[in-house]
Amino acid sequence: LAKTTQPISMDSYEGQEVNITCSHNNIATNDYITWYQQFPSQGPRFIIQGYKTKVTNEVASLFIPADRKSSTLSLPRVSLSDTAVYYCLVGPSLNTGTASKLTFGTGTRLQVTL
């Protein structure tokens, strides 16, 4: 399973854009990159998923360079309610027909203040 490396923590002020970068040097050809958000005492919430280049949805953007060895989650204009732990995971895999295991790293603890 591909291992990911993220900063342990980040601080931001409300209204700023936050970019969290994740390294996944041994990502396999079939692997997707998935980001989850977790609040205390809650299950992780799916944020965004991508394979290459850029993906954008209503809450975030995901930038993936051509070599796919890293990815950056971009949160535009964060608010206090975005304070959470953000996990970058490699998986699931393409076209497997079944769900593949996810290995959670330490995640990035984002603290947003006024």
Added chain:
Amino acid sequence: GAVVSQHPSWVICKSGTSVKIECRSLDFQATTMFWYRQFPKQSLMLMATSNEGSKATYEQGVEKDKFLINHASLTLSTLTVTSAHPEDSSFYICSASGGAPGRTDTQYFGPGTRLTVL
């Protein structure tokens, strides 16, 4: 879409008793469900993978006789902690995959169950 529920949300039990936790996919059929455990300030640790109608696959170090997993239907999986002890106190989270809107093998997580063993 892609809603996963867990019941109960929290449970307190005496040492030596068994506790059952349910995980349901509410708006999609889950061919695969996963069970995780999370201790305070730590990341999620995968305990087991279960496919509907077959035996669960446990991760190394997880006692299959202590953590019984049943995935009897495409919308329900249960985790039973047998003869619970205080060290089993943790936050148990399930995820479900298969058939949800978007990618069919993306995992969607339940809200978690807080187990406290006295």
